[in-house]
Amino acid sequence: MSNPLHIEVCQKVDSLLSVEDLSKAVLDELKNSSSFDLNETILGKDCTHDILKDHIDSISFYRNNNETIHANSNDEDIRLHVYRLHEDEPATETIHDNDNNSDELPVATHWVLPSSDFKGLWESLYYDSDLKENLLSFIETTILFADCNVDPNIISWNRVILLHGPPGTGKTSLCKALAQKLAIRFSDRYSHFALVEINSHSLFSKWFSESGKLVMKMFAEIKQLLENRDALVCILIDEVESLAHARKSSTSGTEPSDSIRVVNALLTQLDQIKRYPNVLILTTSNVTEAIDLAFVDRADIKQFIGHPSEIAIYKIYHSCIKELIKARIIEVEAVHEISHLKINGHEENSTTRHMSLKLLELSRESVGLSGRALRKIPFLAHGLYLRTKTSTLSQFLRAMHFAVTKHKEDALERHY
Template structure:
């Protein structure tokens, strides 16, 4: 591996913000930023040419206020070859935005195209049971998913740093007998908090950030429940067969392979049942076969194992020991819910469902006003109150709620922001009532 490739890997790491203060007191950020360029599926222009064009475009823009996306371009070349240019390095809701000096900061430009084929199914036996889903990355299925996930802590940056270091240490040929790492991430927490989505979004983001190093990515989502199906009388052999197929993907050094095991506590359930004599001993063989395969994968520099669990206490300790990072993903706070709802309202306004007559403030701007109601904050405060009473709803429900608001209480488009917020408030009440009714019956 040459020095340019090593430098590309190091530059893929998120860089802590740094900057200086301008004459007017505004913080000018001059640190490193990642710019993601979505190339048209019909474009055959080389990445190096596009990078030069995009860099010239950004320098001409001179400054930016926080993250931005450009979808309209001044010249015909960019119009024909580029769909969007995005700088998206901010993560926490409410973090103060900085003026970014695009002429002096370091810009890492990542060119990528998305695959639109969707997921393929891996079938391992004559029963045609699906043992895994398989995506070629970057995929249109996961486009925008990373940005839609909102947390109060820098969880996404933490995971990016971990994955980047994992790949960097491998490419540096660090002796794993001296410094050990297993390439395993475990996300745990209650259902509906976005753990699986975060795994898929992370795989997509890594393929984009490391596009100079890996030509494409592979995401294999293993169906744990299928592995322990009663139809599988020889499950251990089927696990071996599945990993033989994964092996073929890992043998390509230009492919970044991410293996996702959802609800990994199924491994523990199978082993416990087997030891108690509840299930056939074949169940424990499939667990052992899977753990053995995960151990063998460690020698491949281009692989990352992503796992999730809804029941932390049920996870097999033999697996927990293999996880480098054990990250808790909890329910979103009011601030995070507000940011989620705000992104939904902006999308509905952009698409013409909500009339663009009023502007909502981001959470940071709302906090600066100390939540004092006036003509500029009135609608933002209504949305914040809706977010406050939404606590307890899952992230999955929060993203669905704007749709349900329209389906239950509104008709046609466009509608005013005030009408939509009223419908949102009624829908939150409706969600909690549905939950109580379900418990009672």
């Protein structure tokens, strides 16, 4: 099976260079460098080619199965994706609380993709196995089948994905990152990409007289977008269980029956919209029991997202430490070069091996923490256990060890 090398080139917002010229310059640059690391990003300013210095922000390299860590420009199957980030703020639809004018709840947020808001998000999420790549490849199949007019009555798929699992494991982030990734990888297939996040939680948190109208207006806009077959629209419904919950509590008579109408309107609209070949519905949930909603029940993919394993934790910590070195909060003595820490078999010397082992030990201690908790550990470490602005890597790792221990003790206390 062929395993193409994807090269993603982020063009500067104000650059007017054609995609052809830019691609040529990128390939030229790569011919001159013997090999480059997968999943690494080269900044435009570090390129040797002047055109690239002026016109691009970054180049990144990906391969679906990361069995190798290096790639080179002699690769047979290279796919180059040139894209520009949209820097505009997302548009938000809000709903007013009639009793209290100051209360405005956001019910939907609309991004044009690829957006600078999600820059680097995909790369910042670490999972075991090829979870991210598999999800991406699944969506590629969805797009391929729609493009080839495969009859959905013969081979059924329905463009719905459910990511479920405990809190703080990156489900919402992964949905957004996926939408962004599609906008980058399919830039030559579609001309517009949008992500509409429906905050069902605030839509149903309370009954508002406008809710019904708002749902209709929202979907009228989405349908209009979808009429353009050159647009790909991802709809994100976070915490989808709140829909089922709203429906249940409204049938049990504790809520006004108006609210069930809004839930039903939303579900009907979603059912209609699924028929468009250029839509994807991404949903998340952190309840484990089955969600009583037909459209989630029929999701093509129900992916469990759990807490990171030791190896994924190592990678998360590694990225945090790299950031703090960049910010000069962790001092690196020459020998402590973080890039030499053991990750995918980089060369080591005795000091870096020692640090790698320490970090590995810390990662092992941290098993059971969510991704969200892990990303806070370096902050807690500095805030609670370091009294100086800067420290050495080994001092910092020690502080992180204390922070992990404290986090676990606090978690235990919460159980009482």
